[in-house]
Amino acid sequence: MNVGLTWRLLRGGGRRGMLGTWLTLGAVAVSTALLLFAVAVDFAFAARADRGAWRNPVAAGSRPAVAVEASRHDYVRGREITVVDLAALPGRSPEPPPGLSRFPAPGEVWLSPALADLADRLPAAELAARYPKRAGVLGDEALVHPDELIVLAGRAPDAPELTATRSSDWIVGSQPVKVATLAGEPTEDAEGYQVLALIASVLMVVPLLVFGGAAARLTVARRDQRLAALRLVGATPGQVVAMTVAEAVIVAFAGALAGAVAYALAVPLLSRVRIDGGPWFVADLWPHPLVMAGAVVAVPLLTGLSAVAGLRRVVVSPLGVAKRETPPGMRWVRLLALVAVLAAVPVVSRGDSAGLIAVVIGLAFLSINLVGPWVVGLIGRITAASARRPARLLAGRRLVDDPRSAWRTVSGVALTGFVAGFLGLLSPGTLVGTQDTGHLRVSAPAGRAATVAQEARDRLRHAGVAAAVTTRKDVVVIALKDATRITGDGARREAPDGPLLRAEPAALDRARTALTGLVPGRTPTTQADDEYFGGEILGDIAVGTVVVLSVSFLVAIASAGITAASSVLDRRQTYALLRLAGTPLEVLDRARRAETLIPLAVMGGGAILVGAFCGIPFMITDPNLSGLVTLVVCVAAGFAGVVGAGALSRPLLRSVTADPAPRPD
């Protein structure tokens, strides 16, 4: 291959040619970094699901049972602790769960590092006294995330914790189950997160692909004049393709490497984002080396393919580019594709296979991308027909002339609008719970409420916690004294056991500690504890929304900047000559702004509506104010970002038109 000639072509554009090359490199780097993130997210949630599986016992069924396992939740200082009770069956010596050097003996407890740390820091009566016989610390293999609070308690197989029935509500815990291994299976909770992560990935990857394609064509667009000239002087199509593709691939490979490095540098920061109760192990966010290598190889390859597609015109007809003929009209078939996908949304969404949902969203996304240029062309026609001033006229004609390029500028924000419309409806408001921490409740075995209540009184008196213990049917209710009444929002709702109270956190944790094991296999909980998971899921959806929107915006703004810059570079000769003839730069700038803002307003708005439409089947609650605020902020930020990114190319316009004698190169 003509590597030497390619290299000279690459450098041959001089300073401005290199600028285009740098822009491409930057764009590919951004896409690669974000692509790695979008992919890593799925692997990260899968890794969490796998590590958490051991606590979700699977019944042995026909296989020989070796152990019995149960789990529930306890709380400290408003944080949740997973409590796992585990016993080897008589005569069996099962493999220990991952992260343990040996199988826990009856009476032993193993704590996660974060819990051990917390137990050492808090007064013993508030936490450490719950775990009298600490035998060891759980390894990372046993933890969903580094901050997780877990206690694994070794029991005898006939211990009451492993024989008494528990609540069957998965939020409260799981029943004792005889298991054949401790491998377990991912919890429903973890699988839910994986579905959400997959949807988030699709929402991030599609705009990335569009952007990456645009970046690849940037190299080609910068060169198509020159290449058409090469073709005119007799280079064979094969040579032209080989040279251009080699150039695009070289640049993209460098960009992909830079992007991988950028992602590596960002991982420590990203690992601090708290989802599902905690931050991430850095290793979770590292894509598998194969994935990493795949991205660094696949991105340049896709770039090369995209370059070939962009070059097809040059190769098919050398005059095609040189003469700049009217491009063929956009086919209305594309509009049909969108309508078909939209029609499928309500039908498909009725099934709840996660993969299917992701596919539908991806298709809706791609079809927005298909109709995008077509609609932009239409907008251009309307703008041009109604224009009275030169800037509008230029903008309109420009949109008609090259709707694809205009679409590339706004597609990021428009697709983000789709995300915002989708999530704006989807994200429910913050759960307003009772927040009551003044009453602990635990249900006693049938008919034993009075005995349990008496023991609770004794234990609390012994621990020096002032409380009134009463019973309601089989439920023992411990009302902490020294608690303050909750006023404000939640206070209007009355709890079944009197006014809502907020207890002193230390007093509450002393009470919890004193009552540990009061009813084997059950945890006394406050109303706030019972509201914990609902609040956590809503919080996680909010965090996920912000992450996806941030990524979409990065893509949108980067692509707006790149397209604006490349459009200046592409028409630098005409712009320069217009300026020589006395055309004010402001007119050209206003035209460039209008050329972005008009389609942005129409397409962004349209995409938000389509996104909202696709989101309706997934709505859990009524749309809420915070969702709408997110949406408005999103639109405002998108406009501001694109205008800002476009404004960045102004100095470029000034500099390319400053040369008084532009020579066609």
Added chain:
Amino acid sequence: MNDVLAGRALTKRFGQTVALAGVDMAVRPGEAVAIMGPSGSGKSTLLHCLAGIMRPDAGEVRLEGTRIDDMGERRRSALRRTRFGFVFQFGQLLPELPADENVALPLMLGGVTRAEAVRRAREWFAPLGLGGMEARRPGELSGGQAQRAAIARALVTKPAVVFADEPTGALDQTTGHDTMRLLVEATKHNGASLIVVTHDPGVAGWCDRTVEVRDGVLLAAGARA
């Protein structure tokens, strides 16, 4: 003093290169002057200085007696837009605009309404042999047709002086000659002066006068018989 445009003692350097070394040149109303000379001799630089595109390092340029070389970029830009017309070698038409709107653009920039600007622009098409090409885009015109559209665009604002830098340099000889004759005739017909850089002695023949530039100085200010 009945020169419409006069440059006096113009000098211009680019680093070590002396592009103009003290040039005097004046044009009378309605006069067509050809500038000839080898490549790199300073023809374009002279044209750019006279047209207020570039500021000379020394010397002065007057349009109808008023100095223009010391004006700020904004005023010179307005002057170029209103009093001068330009024809370049190629690439000056906006590819996305149909021919009539390309020609109407300078009028619209001057505040003429779009309908009126397009109407006035179209009046130029038939006389320049472009009848029926109004809606075509530059990519759909031949090289000669595109240059004629550029001529119309240069003249549509009724400028005092038209500057043309190798306007036929990208055309074959026959088309080049036709185009050049149209340029000279149309300019004269409109009472504008013309300063045209060309390599073609035959083309220079249609002008009133030819000047020769060599290494930044004017050689012969030969008036045409």
